[in-house]
Structures are given as C-alpha cells and as structure tokens.
Amino acid sequence: MTTLETDSDTRTSWMVCPFCAAMIYAKRYDRGGRVCPDCDGHGALTADQRIDSLIDSGSAQPIEPAETLRDPLGFSDSRSYLERRGEAQRRTGMDDAIRCVRASIGGAPVVLAVMDFRFLGGSLGSAVGEAVTTAAEVALSARVPLVLVTASGGARMQEGILALMQMAKTSQALRDLDDAGVLTISVITDPTYGGVAASYATSTDIIIAEPGARLGFAGPRVIQQTIGETLPAGFQTAEFLLEHGVVDMICHRSALRDRLARLLALAADSSRRVDFVESVPPVRRDPATLPTRDAWQSVRAARELGRPTTLDYLSSAFDEFIELHGDRLSADCPAMITALARLAGAPVLVIGTQKGHTAGELARRNYGMPTPSGYRKSARALRLAAKLGLPVITLVDTAGAYPGITAEEQGQAVAIAESLKLLAGLPVPIVSVITGEGGSGGALALALADRVLVFENAVYSVISPEGCASILWKDASAAPRAAAALRVDSTALLELGVADAVVPEPHGGAHRDPAAAAAQLRRALRHSLAELGPLPVTDLLDRRHYRFRAFGLPTTNHQEK
Known part of the structure; x- marks a missing residue:
C-alpha cells in the first residue's frame, strides 16, 4: 500500500488502493473501515x-x-x-x-x-x-x-x-x-x-x-x-x-x-420457547370436518406457481431469519434453504425446499428438487439445531429429490437415508409442513417429524400421479385417476393418519393471498411448538418413534394429537 502526502501545512494524505490502484483519500479509507470506496476491496x-x-x-x-x-x-x-x-x-x-x-x-x-x-x-x-x-x-x-x-x-x-x-x-x-x-x-x-x-x-x-x-x-x-x-x-x-x-x-x-x-x-435466547396455545386450534384435526376433495384438483392447486415458497414464508411468517449456505463438502444446493430464524421471538431452525415463481427462478432452483448436497446441507443444519437446542421447522414443497446422473454419483440415496436417521433421533421438537407438493422420499427426508401438518391444497405421495399412471396404467394421461387412487389430498392424508392436522388456506388457495397463508402458517406453527415444547426429550423421542412405528398397522391414531 502506497501513501502519498501533500505539503506539511495541510498534511492531507493520499494512498493507492492495493486492489484497484485508485488514488484514495486515506482518512476516508480509514473512516470506511479500510474498504476502498471505488472497488469495495477489503483491506x-x-x-x-x-x-x-x-x-x-x-x-x-x-x-x-x-x-x-x-x-x-x-x-x-x-x-x-x-x-x-x-x-x-x-x-x-x-x-x-x-x-x-x-x-x-x-x-x-x-x-x-x-x-x-x-x-x-x-x-x-x-x-x-x-x-x-x-x-x-x-x-x-x-x-x-x-x-x-x-x-x-x-x-x-x-x-x-x-x-x-x-x-x-x-x-x-x-x-x-x-x-x-x-x-x-x-x-x-x-x-x-x-x-x-x-x-x-x-x-x-x-x-x-x-x-x-x-x-x-x-x-x-x-x-x-x-x-x-x-x-x-x-x-x-x-x-x-x-x-x-x-x-x-x-x-x-x-x-x-x-x-x-x-x-x-x-x-443467547436458545432456551426461549414458543408458549402460546390458542383456545381454538388454528388447524383442522378431525377428518369429518373436512370436505371430500378432488385429488387431481389438489395436485393442480399444489403446483400453482404463485404459491408461497420457503423464502416467502421466511420473510412473512417469521420475525427474522439468517440464511445458512453449503454442505461444507462441495456445493450449495439452491433447491434447499436452511436458516436460523425467530418465531414469536423464539429462536428456531428452518429448513425448506425452494421452487420459484418464474421460469428463470425455477431453473436456477432446480425446480425445487434437492441434490445430495442439499440433504447434506440440511443435515448440517439439523446437527446445529441439536447442538443449540433449537426447535426445527421444515417446509416441504418438492416433486422429489433430483433424479440425475450426478445425484446418483454423489450418493442421493445415502444422503436421504442419513437425513431420515438423523431426524429420527434429533433431541428437539420437529414440525414439518407440506406447503405444496410432497413428493416421495425427497419430501419424507424432511418430514420425519413430531407433527406433520398439510396445507389444505397440498398433496403428499409415494410417487407423482403422472409417474404412477405411466407405470401402472401405461398412460400418463391417467394421472387424475392415479391421484384419486393414491389418495394424495389433505383430507385423505388426515384420514390415513399421515398428517396430524390440515392448515386452512385463504379462499381460492394460498397463491390467491400469500400474506393470509403466511399468517395462518405462523399460527399453526406457534400452536404446534407450544404443545411440543414442554415435553421432556425422552417423551418426545418415544412419541416420534411410536408415531412412525404404527404406520401400516390396523390403526390411524398414531399418537396423542
């Protein structure tokens, strides 16, 4: 770094920026924290x-x-x-x-x-x-x-x-x-x-x-x-x-x-917990109170480009958030968001898949389909939540994990398996919300949780209706029939016990009024975390174990709701 001085009367000093070689007034450089005002080089x-x-x-x-x-x-x-x-x-x-x-x-x-x-x-x-x-x-x-x-x-x-x-x-x-x-x-x-x-x-x-x-x-x-x-x-x-x-x-x-x-x-606030429970739960837990849904219409509604994304909800349903990036190995998957956030003043960790609202954003975000680096990024965030004792919220809207050559080369199946095992034993409350599409193991990798909530127009399935129709009906146009057979809609998911509750959406769907949808999500999350917060870790893990242990057995009541 070169410093030049003018005459001794004014003692005005100038210097050459070590990054762009511009002449800078030295006092201005120092006042700016030694950051060049021309090239932004950090000295x-x-x-x-x-x-x-x-x-x-x-x-x-x-x-x-x-x-x-x-x-x-x-x-x-x-x-x-x-x-x-x-x-x-x-x-x-x-x-x-x-x-x-x-x-x-x-x-x-x-x-x-x-x-x-x-x-x-x-x-x-x-x-x-x-x-x-x-x-x-x-x-x-x-x-x-x-x-x-x-x-x-x-x-x-x-x-x-x-x-x-x-x-x-x-x-x-x-x-x-x-x-x-x-x-x-x-x-x-x-x-x-x-x-x-x-x-x-x-x-x-x-x-x-x-x-x-x-x-x-x-x-x-x-x-x-x-x-x-x-x-x-x-x-x-x-x-x-x-x-x-x-x-x-x-x-x-x-x-x-x-x-x-x-x-x-x-x-510093990591021990602070959400303690607000509404007298009337902001979610629907009784399938009898919900209408019978057209499964294919639910699929179409879940895929609406205007539906709020994870980043939209982080900006509107939470008090603040700081996004964390990277799997610390090789990549930062843009289809997976991880963030430290606050909900009603309490610190939480949020993980969610990210699609987009435009063709450009969808392409950049890999259409919301995480790669192995995405699941390894989320696993790193989960371990941080466990270390700090922060509740975990996952927001799921994905057609599934990315099915590509590079994903297989990098161990997609292993990354999903590791996420499932990590969630199974995570010693903090976990609330998962299917906000749009819940596609197969790519969605489940974020949804092994203490509470699984499903938005009213969301869907959750072992395979896409189109995929099921192509394999079993040999005809992709049979997707509506496959959707009905798979029972992918929110009412059916509640009846099957896969969902613990349904989150109501604004009239016409979340894409019609994203702000109202975010407010509803905030209420549902606060209610769920307030219920889970007082549970000792041993009880929390036992309930989570028995919730998933019961699937496939002749019962739909997997835990106390």
Missing part, C-alpha cells in the same frame, strides 16, 4: 482495529494465555527465529499474532480471538495455538459463544512439528465446545491458509467470509506447481467458496457487527 485491519470495530464500546476484557516456548527448536535461517520474532513484536506492539478478549456485541456476551497478519504472516505457532485454546476454554467455562477472526499464511515453520500440533490442540478445544452446546463462529479475512484453514477456521458452526477473502489449505502457487494447470478465476475466494458449499455467507465489513449481534442474540 487488512490490525487485531485491535478489528476488535474495536466489532465489540460494544468499553466492553473488552483481555484474556491472557499462558507463556509458551519462545524458540523450541533454536531455529535459524539467515536470521534467528528469536530475532525475527522480536522485530515483529516491536513493529506490531503485540506478543504474537493474535489478540483475545471477553466482550459483548450488541449486548450479547462473547469471547473474541482475532488474528493479525502483520505478525509473521499470522502464522500458527505455539503462542497462537495456546491463545485460541485458552479463548475456547474461557468460552466453555462461561458458556458464551466463541468468535474467531482469522488471517494467516499457515503453520509457523520456525517451530516445526510443535506448530503442526497446534492444529490438533485447537480442534480438541472446539470439540469440547460442540459437546457443551456452545456456538462457535469464524470470520474469514484475507488471507487464511494452511494449518489455520484446516483446523479452527473451518470447524466452527457458522463460517462468515469477508468479500474477496481467500481461504484454502494449499496456496494457489503450490497448487499450480503441483498439478500444472491454470486455476479458475476467483479460485479460493469467498465467492468461489460460497458456490462450492464451504462458507455459510459473505458479509460486507460494514454489516459484520450487526450480523454477529443477530447470531449471538439467537444463541
């Missing part, structure tokens, strides 16, 4: 600058980790390690490449560990490993979330194998937080590589990346030399990683404090 912050930008003023309490070996190998290249380290200390005013504090963000308590790339490239040595581990232990003792802000070139070579051991040491500390149900968040800044990337930076519950931040195990130069290929544009950047399922979200520096405050508030 480096010191650990102290980062902490000041995130925490509530005056809330910082320093955390002092134990002393570590200063030069365990007696290492020297052209200069001794002690000399290099001493110079870094004088230049940065830090003992090592990290600063740890207890503080609050938006009033919510937090432990913050922030790396500083200026100190020997933010390399992971014994002091950094001890600081991260100590911060995790403080978070564990206080039962408050841990936020890690990373910036590193990798493990510190001058400390040899002991630097490598810090990866194991810090991973062990984060596992202890997992076992205790303490939320962990990492904020990836540019760059984050090597041992830091392959340990605590990517083993947190939620990974937030700044725009353009690079993250990877091996650096691009090493990769190019190894494989002898040109790397794709944007390789290892935050945007590349979001597309490939590695990070949950990209957050601009100007919005980061608010995003963290909202996440920390959700964690």
Whole structure:
C-alpha cells in the first residue's frame, strides 16, 4: 500500500488502493473501515482495529494465555527465529499474532480471538495455538459463544512439528465446545491458509467470509506447481467458496457487527420457547370436518406457481431469519434453504425446499428438487439445531429429490437415508409442513417429524400421479385417476393418519393471498411448538418413534394429537 502526502501545512494524505490502484483519500479509507470506496476491496485491519470495530464500546476484557516456548527448536535461517520474532513484536506492539478478549456485541456476551497478519504472516505457532485454546476454554467455562477472526499464511515453520500440533490442540478445544452446546463462529479475512484453514477456521458452526477473502489449505502457487494447470478465476475466494458449499455467507465489513449481534442474540435466547396455545386450534384435526376433495384438483392447486415458497414464508411468517449456505463438502444446493430464524421471538431452525415463481427462478432452483448436497446441507443444519437446542421447522414443497446422473454419483440415496436417521433421533421438537407438493422420499427426508401438518391444497405421495399412471396404467394421461387412487389430498392424508392436522388456506388457495397463508402458517406453527415444547426429550423421542412405528398397522391414531 502506497501513501502519498501533500505539503506539511495541510498534511492531507493520499494512498493507492492495493486492489484497484485508485488514488484514495486515506482518512476516508480509514473512516470506511479500510474498504476502498471505488472497488469495495477489503483491506487488512490490525487485531485491535478489528476488535474495536466489532465489540460494544468499553466492553473488552483481555484474556491472557499462558507463556509458551519462545524458540523450541533454536531455529535459524539467515536470521534467528528469536530475532525475527522480536522485530515483529516491536513493529506490531503485540506478543504474537493474535489478540483475545471477553466482550459483548450488541449486548450479547462473547469471547473474541482475532488474528493479525502483520505478525509473521499470522502464522500458527505455539503462542497462537495456546491463545485460541485458552479463548475456547474461557468460552466453555462461561458458556458464551466463541468468535474467531482469522488471517494467516499457515503453520509457523520456525517451530516445526510443535506448530503442526497446534492444529490438533485447537480442534480438541472446539470439540469440547460442540459437546457443551456452545456456538462457535469464524470470520474469514484475507488471507487464511494452511494449518489455520484446516483446523479452527473451518470447524466452527457458522463460517462468515469477508468479500474477496481467500481461504484454502494449499496456496494457489503450490497448487499450480503441483498439478500444472491454470486455476479458475476467483479460485479460493469467498465467492468461489460460497458456490462450492464451504462458507455459510459473505458479509460486507460494514454489516459484520450487526450480523454477529443477530447470531449471538439467537444463541443467547436458545432456551426461549414458543408458549402460546390458542383456545381454538388454528388447524383442522378431525377428518369429518373436512370436505371430500378432488385429488387431481389438489395436485393442480399444489403446483400453482404463485404459491408461497420457503423464502416467502421466511420473510412473512417469521420475525427474522439468517440464511445458512453449503454442505461444507462441495456445493450449495439452491433447491434447499436452511436458516436460523425467530418465531414469536423464539429462536428456531428452518429448513425448506425452494421452487420459484418464474421460469428463470425455477431453473436456477432446480425446480425445487434437492441434490445430495442439499440433504447434506440440511443435515448440517439439523446437527446445529441439536447442538443449540433449537426447535426445527421444515417446509416441504418438492416433486422429489433430483433424479440425475450426478445425484446418483454423489450418493442421493445415502444422503436421504442419513437425513431420515438423523431426524429420527434429533433431541428437539420437529414440525414439518407440506406447503405444496410432497413428493416421495425427497419430501419424507424432511418430514420425519413430531407433527406433520398439510396445507389444505397440498398433496403428499409415494410417487407423482403422472409417474404412477405411466407405470401402472401405461398412460400418463391417467394421472387424475392415479391421484384419486393414491389418495394424495389433505383430507385423505388426515384420514390415513399421515398428517396430524390440515392448515386452512385463504379462499381460492394460498397463491390467491400469500400474506393470509403466511399468517395462518405462523399460527399453526406457534400452536404446534407450544404443545411440543414442554415435553421432556425422552417423551418426545418415544412419541416420534411410536408415531412412525404404527404406520401400516390396523390403526390411524398414531399418537396423542
């Protein structure tokens, strides 16, 4: 970064942006959080600058980790390690490449560990490993979330194998937080590589990346030399990683404090439960009170493009939501939505399939048919709900899991099977709502629940009517006859005991009045969660077990409604 000064009278300084080479007024750059006003490039912050930008003023309490070996190998290249380290200390005013504090963000308590790339490239040595581990232990003792802000070139070579051991040491500390149900968040800044990337930076519950931040195990130069290929544009950047399922979200520096405050508030309120039960249930539980439906008309209504989607309901039926992305393996399936949200003030986790309202959106969302990465993303969200003790709400509107070559190559059947088994033993209340189409195992993978609600015009079936007609009638035009035979409509589903209740829709269907449909969904969810919330985990799991254990036996009363 180049800084130019004018005459000494005005002392007006200018600098060259390290990203776009534009001339920037330095004071404006600093006031903007060191983000270029021309290209939006996010420049480096010191650990102290980062902490000041995130925490509530005056809330910082320093955390002092134990002393570590200063030069365990007696290492020297052209200069001794002690000399290099001493110079870094004088230049940065830090003992090592990290600063740890207890503080609050938006009033919510937090432990913050922030790396500083200026100190020997933010390399992971014994002091950094001890600081991260100590911060995790403080978070564990206080039962408050841990936020890690990373910036590193990798493990510190001058400390040899002991630097490598810090990866194991810090991973062990984060596992202890997992076992205790303490939320962990990492904020990836540019760059984050090597041992830091392959340990605590990517083993947190939620990974937030700044725009353009690079993250990877091996650096691009090493990769190019190894494989002898040109790397794709944007390789290892935050945007590349979001597309490939590695990070949950990209957050601009100007919005980061608010995003963290909202996440920390959700964690702080995790024990809060929905406690409102209406005297007259907002759902229909008695099949005798419902009309006999034309199954094919229900199929057509369920497929209306105007029906609200999961994202529509998240925006209108819930107080707020923060979407989470990625399966942490290879992709972020756009047909599956996962989000932390609030319902009537209480934190919940929402998972839902996502179609769309236009041809373009339908194509981009894979017509609401999740791939294996979608089910693995939802499984990751379910495990987070279990860790934090959050009720789960699933919104199902899909023709089924995606039936393609790549899906089979990536283990579609295994992904669905794992989701079913995970839901069967999840130690939190689960409410599933069939909002449109409930297609086969792709729908059931989100609907093994304590309460299964079905919208009035929704359908739920082992196969599409067209598929059934083609196989059994040898004629796709027999789909209406197949729909009636399969008994896919909401009244039939309630009679069969597959649905616990039917959610009424506005006159003409949910697509006619999405706002009214969202209000009805909100009431139904609040009522169901209020009923399930007081149940001990053992009772909850027993009831869920017997609910599904009874299917196919000569009874329709699978549990106390």
